[in-house]
Amino acid sequence: MHRRTFLSLGAALAAITAAGFPEEVLAKKGGTLVVGLQSEELPLKPESARSRFYTRADVCDTLVQLDRDMILQPGLATSWERISKETWRFKLREGVTFHDGTAFDAASVKNALEKITALMPYAAGLLQLKEVRVIDPLTVEVETLAPFASLPNQLTDAVTVIHGAASFDANGKFVKPIGTAAWKFVEYIPQDRTILERFDGYWGETKAAFERVEFVLIPDDQTRVIALETGEIDILIDVPRGDITRIEATEGLQVISAPISGVNYGAFNCAEGRPLSDRRLRLALNYLIDRELVVKAALDGFGRPAWQFFAPGYRWLPQNVTPYRHDPEEAAKLFTEAGYTKVDGKWGKDGEPLVLNVQAYHNGTGNGFIAEAMVALFKREGIDATLNAGTYDGMVEFAKRGDYDIAVQYWTAEMTADPDLHLTSQFKSDAGMNWQSWKNERFDALVDKGRTLDRGTEWDAVYTEVQQILQDDAPIIPLSHAIFVNAFRSELKGLVIHPARLYNLKAVTA
Amino acid sequence: MASYRQGHGEGRFAVAGRRLGRATLVVIAALLILLPIFGPMLAPNDPEYADILTRMQPPSAQYPLGTDAMGRCLFSRLLWGARITLVWSAVIVAAAASIGTLIGLYCGYRRGWVDLVMMRLVEGVSVLPSLAIAVVISSVLGLGLWALVISLIAVHWTGYARLVRNTIVGESGKLYVTAARAMGAPSSRIMLHHLLPNIGSPLLVLATHSMSAMMLSFAGLSYLGLGVEPGVAEWGRIIADGRNHMRTDPRLVVAPGLLIMAIIISLNLIGDALADLWRSGSSIQ
Numbered sequence: 205m206h207r208r209t210f211l212s213l214g215a216a217l218a219a220i221t222a223a224g225f226p227e228e229v230l231a232k233k234g235g236t237l238v239v240g241l242q243s244e245e246l247p248l249k250p251e252s253a254r255s256r257f258y259t260r261a262d263v264c265d266t267l268v269q270l271d272r273d274m275i276l277q278p279g280l281a282t283s284w285e286r287i288s289k290e291t292w293r294f295k296l297r298e299g300v301t302f303h304d305g306t307a308f309d310a311a312s313v314k315n316a317l318e319k320i321t322a323l324m325p326y327a328a329g330l331l332q333l334k335e336v337r338v339i340d341p342l343t344v345e346v347e348t349l350a351p352f353a354s355l356p357n358q359l360t361d362a363v364t365v366i367h368g369a370a371s372f373d374a375n376g377k378f379v380k381p382i383g384t385a386a387w388k389f390v391e392y393i394p395q396d397r398t399i400l401e402r403f404d405g406y407w408g409e410t411k412a413a414f415e416r417v418e419f420v421l422i423p424d425d426q427t428r429v430i431a432l433e434t435g436e437i438d439i440l441i442d443v444p445r446g447d448i449t450r451i452e453a454t455e456g457l458q459v460i461s462a463p464i465s466g467v468n469y470g471a472f473n474c475a476e477g478r479p480l481s482d483r484r485l486r487l488a489l490n491y492l493i494d495r496e497l498v499v500k501a502a503l504d505g506f507g508r509p510a511w512q513f514f515a516p517g518y519r520w521l522p523q524n525v526t527p528y529r530h531d532p533e534e535a536a537k538l539f540t541e542a543g544y545t546k547v548d549g550k551w552g553k554d555g556e557p558l559v560l561n562v563q564a565y566h567n568g569t570g571n572g573f574i575a576e577a578m579v580a581l582f583k584r585e586g587i588d589a590t591l592n593a594g595t596y597d598g599m600v601e602f603a604k605r606g607d608y609d610i611a612v613q614y615w616t617a618e619m620t621a622d623p624d625l626h627l628t629s630q631f632k633s634d635a636g637m638n639w640q641s642w643k644n645e646r647f648d649a650l651v652d653k654g655r656t657l658d659r660g661t662e663w664d665a666v667y668t669e670v671q672q673i674l675q676d677d678a679p680i681i682p683l684s685h686a687i688f689v690n691a692f693r694s695e696l697k698g699l700v701i702h703p704a705r706l707y708n709l710k711a712v713t714a
Numbered sequence: 715m716a717s718y719r720q721g722h723g724e725g726r727f728a729v730a731g732r733r734l735g736r737a738t739l740v741v742i743a744a745l746l747i748l749l750p751i752f753g754p755m756l757a758p759n760d761p762e763y764a765d766i767l768t769r770m771q772p773p774s775a776q777y778p779l780g781t782d783a784m785g786r787c788l789f790s791r792l793l794w795g796a797r798i799t800l801v802w803s804a805v806i807v808a809a810a811a812s813i814g815t816l817i818g819l820y821c822g823y824r825r826g827w828v829d830l831v832m833m834r835l836v837e838g839v840s841v842l843p844s845l846a847i848a849v850v851i852s853s854v855l856g857l858g859l860w861a862l863v864i865s866l867i868a869v870h871w872t873g874y875a876r877l878v879r880n881t882i883v884g885e886s887g888k889l890y891v892t893a894a895r896a897m898g899a900p901s902s903r904i905m906l907h908h909l910l911p912n913i914g915s916p917l918l919v920l921a922t923h924s925m926s927a928m929m930l931s932f933a934g935l936s937y938l939g940l941g942v943e944p945g946v947a948e949w950g951r952i953i954a955d956g957r958n959h960m961r962t963d964p965r966l967v968v969a970p971g972l973l974i975m976a977i978i979i980s981l982n983l984i985g986d987a988l989a990d991l992w993r994s995g996s997s998i999q
Contacts, residue, residue, distance in 0.1 A: 579945060
C-alpha cells in the first residue's frame with residue numbers, strides 16, 4: 205500500500221471516528237460541496253442574460269458590495285465619493301490578486317468596465333459610462349454620460365464585476381472568468397455542472413473551508429429533492445414549494461428561507477386596441493385578484509402577497525405608497541365604468557366576452573404556477589383567460605409581437621438597493637424591455653430626474669411619486685414578492701440567505 | 715395442460731371463460747368510447763374552476779377524489795381529461811393510419827424508386843426514439859396542442875406505411891389482383907377497391923395497439939409541458955401538476971396514473987383479441 209493512500213485512509217478513518225457519518229460523506233467527496241440548481245449557471249456567457257453567477261458563486265468581486273441589510277459596503281473599492289455631478293472617484297483595495305496571479309489595480313478596473321460595457325448593452329445601460337480614468341494605481345474616476353447618483357449601487361450588480369485582463373481575448377470577446385473572489389473557476393460542462401476550486405490568495409477575511417464547489421444542474425424539482433435526500437447534493441437551491449414542510453420534518457436535512465429581492469408580476473399590454481389599454485380595467489384586475497390566495501395556491505404560502513412593485517419595508521426606499529388591496533366591489537365598479545357588464549357570470553363588453561391572453565414561463569420561483577393561480581382566480585371572478593407557459597424566450601417572443609394581454613414574469617427589482625435599474629429598463633417608454641407599450645410622460649421625466657439626485661428629501665419625493673404612478677396608472681399587476689428557500693444537509697453550518705441571492709458558500713463549513 | 719388444449723381440444727369451461735373474457739372486453743371498449751362522451755356529464759364539478767380556499771382537500775362527497783393544489787376537483791378533471799386525451803389520441807392514430815396507409819399502398823403496389831426511397835425514410839424514422847423526435851418537432855413548431863398533434867403524426871405514420879406496404883406486396887401477386895388488372899381496372903381502383911379492403915384487419919389491430927402507445931406519448935409530452943396549456947384537464951398535465959405534491963399527497967398522481975394504466979391495459983387486451991380474431995379469420999380463408 206502506498207504511503208499516501210495509507211495516510212489518506214487514516215485521515216478518513218480519523219474523521220469518521222471524530223465526527224461520525226457526515227464527515228465520512230464529505231471525506232468521500234474530497235471536500236467538495238455539491239449544490240443542486242434548477243437552472244444553469246452560465247460562467248462563460250456574461251452577455252447571455254443578466255448572469256449573476258460571478259457574484260452569487262463568489263468567483264468575482266464587484267467594486268461595491270451590499271450587505272444583508274442592503275447597505276453599501278466596500279468591495280474591491282474601499283471608498284468612493286462623488287467629486288462632480290458626473291464623476292465618481294473610487295479608492296481601490298491594496299494587495300488584491302486575480303486567480304491567474306496578476307495584480308488588481310486601477311488599470312484592471314478600467315479594462316474590465318470598458319470591455320463589459322462594449323460587450324453588453326445591458327451593462328452599458330446600467331452604468332452610463334463616458335470615461336474611466338486611471339488616476340494612480342489605486343484610484344480611478346468614473347465619468348458618466350449624465351449626472352448619475354446611483355452609480356455605486358449599480359456597481360453592486362453582478363455584470364459589473366472586475367474580470368482579469370485574460371478574461372477577454374484580443375477582440376474583446378469574453379473567454380472565461382478570472383476573478384479575485386474566494387473561488388476559482390475550473391470547468392463548465394454544458395447542461396451538467398460548473399466546477400470551482402478554492403482560491404487561497406483571496407483577499408477577504410472569510411476563507412473557504414471546502415476545497416471545491418460543484419454546481420449541478422437538476423432542472424426537475426422532484427429529482428433535485430431526491431438528490432438531496434440520497435446525499436448526491438449537499439445544498440438544494442430553490443426547494444419545490446410542495447416539499448418544504450416534508451423536508452423540514454426529515455432528519456438530517458434543514459430548510460432555510462427568507463425574503464429576497466424579486467417580484468413576480470403580470471405586465472399588462474397597454475397597446476391601443478387591446479382591452480388593457482383601458483386604465484380602469486388594469487386597476488380593476490388589480491383589485492380583483494386576492495394575492496394571498498395566489499401565494500397560497502402557487503407557492504404553498506412561501507411567497508409574500510405583492511400589492512406594489514417594490515416590496516415594502518426596504519429602508520432605502522420611500523414607503524408612503526398606497527398599495528393595492530383585495531376589493532371586488534371596487535373592481536366591479538371600475539369594470540362598469542369601463543363599459544363592461546356581467547352576463548351569465550362573465551364580464552364582457554358589447555356582447556363580447558372579455559378574454560385575456562396570458563403568457564408566462566416556468567422558473568425556480570414558481571412563475572408558471574403563479575400565472576396559473578392568477579388565471580384560475582380570473583375565471584372564478586368571471587374573466588375568461590387562456591394561459592401559455594413555456595420558456596422565458598417563448599414569452600418574450602409573444603411579448604415582442606404584442607400578441608398577449610398579460611405577461612407574467614420575474615425580476616429582481618430591488619437587487620441593487622436602488623430603484624433606478626428596473627424602472628428605467630422595464631417601464632420607461634423607450635426602455636428596451638418595455639414591450640408593454642405603456643407610456644407615461646410624467647413617469648419618464650421623474651425617472652430621468654431621479655437618477656441625477658443624491659439621496660435626500662428630493663430623491664424621496666421623486667421616488668414616492670414614481671411608485672405612486674405605477675400604482676395609479678397600473679402597467680402591471682404585482683403578484684408575489686420572492687421568498688428564497690434552500691435546503692441542506694444538517695451537518696453544514698454557516699448558510700445564510702442574502703437578499704441579492706448570493707450563495708456565500710465561502711462561509712459554509714461542515 | 716392448457717397448452718395442449720388449443721383449438722378443438724379446448725374444454726367447455728375454457729371456451730365459456732374466453733367468451734366471457736371477450737364480452738368483458740367489449741364492455742370495456744364500449745365504456746372507453748363512451749367515457750369522452752358521457753364522462754363530462756358525470757363530472758360533479760367544473761374541471762377548471764379553482765377554488766383555492768378548498769385546495770388539497772381529501773376525497774369527500776362533493777369531491778370524490780379530492781381537490782388539487784389549485785383547488786380543482788380531481789375526479790371531474792379526470793373525466794373531462796378523457797375527452798382530450800382519448801379523442802386526440804384517436805385523431806392522431808386516424809391521421810397517422812391514413813397517411814401511412816396511402817403511402818404504403820402506393821409503394822407496395824407500384825414499387826420502384828419511390829418505394830425504395832419511402833421505405834428508407836420509414837426505416838430512418840422508425841429507428842429513432844419517437845418520443846424524442848416528437849419533442850424536437852414540437853419545440854420547433856412551438857408550444858400548443860397543434861404542434862403536439864402534428865409531431866405525433868409525423869413520427870407514427872411509419873408503422874402503418876411499412877405494414878401496409880409489406881401486406882400489399884404479398885397481395886399484389888394474388889389472382890384477384892391479376893384478374894382486376896386483366897379487366898383493365900386502373901391502378902387507383904385496384905388499390906382502393908380491391909387491395910385496401912383486404913388489409914383492413916391487420917390495420918385495425920395495429921391501430922388499436924398504437925392507440926395505447928399514442929395515449930402514453932400524448933400524456934407523456936403534455937407531462938413534459940409540450941402539449942396543452944397549463945390548467946387544462948388533460949391526463950398527462952394532471953400528473954405533471956400533481957407531482958409537485960406527490961410525496962405529501964400521492965393521490966394527485968396515483969389516481970390519474972391508475973386511470974391511464976387501466977385504459978392502456980384494456981386497449982392492449984382489445985388489440986390482442988382483435989389480433990386473435992383476425993388470425994382465426996385468415997386461417998379459415
